[in-house]
Amino acid sequence: MEFKEAKEQFLQTWGALGSQWGINKTMAQIHALLMxxxxxxxxEEIMEELQISRGNASMNLRGLIDWGIVYKEYKPGERREYFKADxxxxxxxxxxxxxxxxxxxxPTLRVLEDVRNFDENTSKEAQKFKQxxxxLYDFVSRADTMLEKITNQKENWVTKTIMKLMT
Amino acid sequence: MEFKEAKEQFLQTWGALGSQWGINKTMAQIHALLMxxxxxxxxEEIMEELQISRGNASMNLRGLIDWGIVYKEYKPGERREYFKADxxxxxxxxxxxxxxxxxxxxPTLRVLEDVRNFDENTSKEAQKFKQxxxxLYDFVSRADTMLEKITNQKENWVTKTIMKLMT
DNA sequence: AAAAACTTTCATATATTATTGAAACTTTAA
DNA sequence: TTAAAGTTTCAATAATATATGAAAGTTTTT
Incomplete structure (x- = not known):
């Protein structure tokens, strides 16, 4: 395999992974390219490399910046904006x-909380629904706490967590 | 809020959460309904409750069964199949x-592994790409191991993990 | 064996989401 | 102040993912 080919396949695969996890393909690809x-x-360079339009590039770059994982960079003496990834x-x-x-x-937790406060209703369905x-609320909120704990470790959090789990 | 309304909102929200995480809306809703x-x-009952077609119901139920989170149930003396969720x-x-x-x-890990074996190329780009x-390979594979460790605990795995992380 | 009761399949239709590209906008330089 | 260089927006379009429903397929009952 040639480098160019390998790069191409990587960008494609990473884009596909993105869409499976609710991140749009182009956004994932731009990020991968910058990485x-x-x-x-x-x-211009991004448009060229990924063969996408200006509008598409602009919108997804903005998205990445909103996520805080891509930055604008201004080169001295240059008008144009440059982008780099974390x-x-x-x-x-x-x-x-x-x-x-x-x-x-x-937001989901908020809805789950809300939804349990319906008018008195003692039907079997209503009971089960409450339960x-x-x-689900308990599970999701515990999972969220866990995620927070894991990611609060500043460096190498995955490795550290595995260590702790080794018991 | 009335029970019916609460239920409706729950099914909607859960469906939306599903699509944000790459699970199709109807599949998430059918699962939620069965839960x-x-x-x-x-x-029939599922079609009625969610206002979806027979084909849609059939395909998504099959999907849920493939995921191993919904089961068929046969009631004695009844021809019809019933479905229940884990x-x-x-x-x-x-x-x-x-x-x-x-x-x-x-599959992503396999591609990441592959893609590093391109023909000799000492350009700056190729070096950076390899690195x-x-x-990414290391990170993803560590994260996958962590997920495995966490979920290998048979019960209450989120809670147990939080405990361990309390240090 | 054929009708009845039910399920699955799949080509087509619909809905959703992503992308384009040209116009509008902004900033800098002449 | 206006032209040039660049960026953003957004209505129109394309691409993709989902849903429909009628026909084909099963299994059971008579």
Whole structure:
């Protein structure tokens, strides 16, 4: 396999993984491209490399910046903006975990809480519903706490966690 | 809020959460519906409750059975098949984690491994690429190991893990 | 063996999501 | 102040993922 080919396959695979986990393909690809680039890239270069339109590049770069995992860089004497990715894989994963918790898990918890306060109703269905939504609430909220504990370790959190779990 | 309304909102929210995490909405909803139903449900009942077609119900039920989180149940003297969900939230989450690892994480690891074996090339780009794909490989594989360790505990794995992390 | 009761399949339709590209906007330099 | 260089927005379009429903397939009952 040639380098160019390997790079291509990596970008494709990473994009596919992204979409399976609710991150849009292009966003995942731009991020992957920036990760493996020794130098920061301009929007033009990104468009060229991934064969995407200006609008698409612009929107997804903004998304990545919102997630806090890509930065703008201004080169002295240059008008154009350059983009670079957070280089530390651990910190990247930590940021994603924190953001997804904030954006998705916590809103879900709020709904699960809400939904148990329906008007008195003693039917079998209602009882079961109360019970299961409570169980789900407990589970999700414990999982969220766990994620928080794991990611609160500043460095090498995955490794540290495995160590602790070795018992 | 009335019970019916609460139930409705729960099914909607759970469906939305599913799609954000790469599980199709209907599949998530059928599962949620079965979770909160005191009795197992026939396909007709599911179609009725979620307002979906027979084909849709059939395919997604099969998907859920493939994931190992929904079972068919035959009632004595009845022709029709009934469906029920795994009732234990912990075991549910464990099964999902195991399946997603098998279906998505492990194939990705294989590609990451492959992709580093490109023909000799000492360019700066190629060096950086080797380095980052290696880092990603290490991270993903450690994360997968961690997930495995966590979910290998048969019961209450989230709680147990939090305990261990309390240091 | 054929009708009845039910399930599955799959080509087509629909809905959702992502992408494009041209116009509008912003900033800098001449 | 206006042209040039660059960025953002967003309505239109394309691509993708999901859902439908009728036909084909099963299994059971008569």
């Amino acid at each position: 493996i680039s020794p130098d920061s890239l301009s929007m 280089q530390d894989v651990d910190s990247l994963a930590r940021k994603i975990a924190i953001e997804r918790s904030k954006r998705e898990i916590q 299961k939504t409570q169980e | 909160i139903s005191p009795d197992s449900l026939s396909m 009732q234990d939230v912990d075991s549910l989450a464990r099964k999902i984690a195991i399946e997603r690892s098998k279906r998505e994480i492990q 980052k794909t290696q880092e």
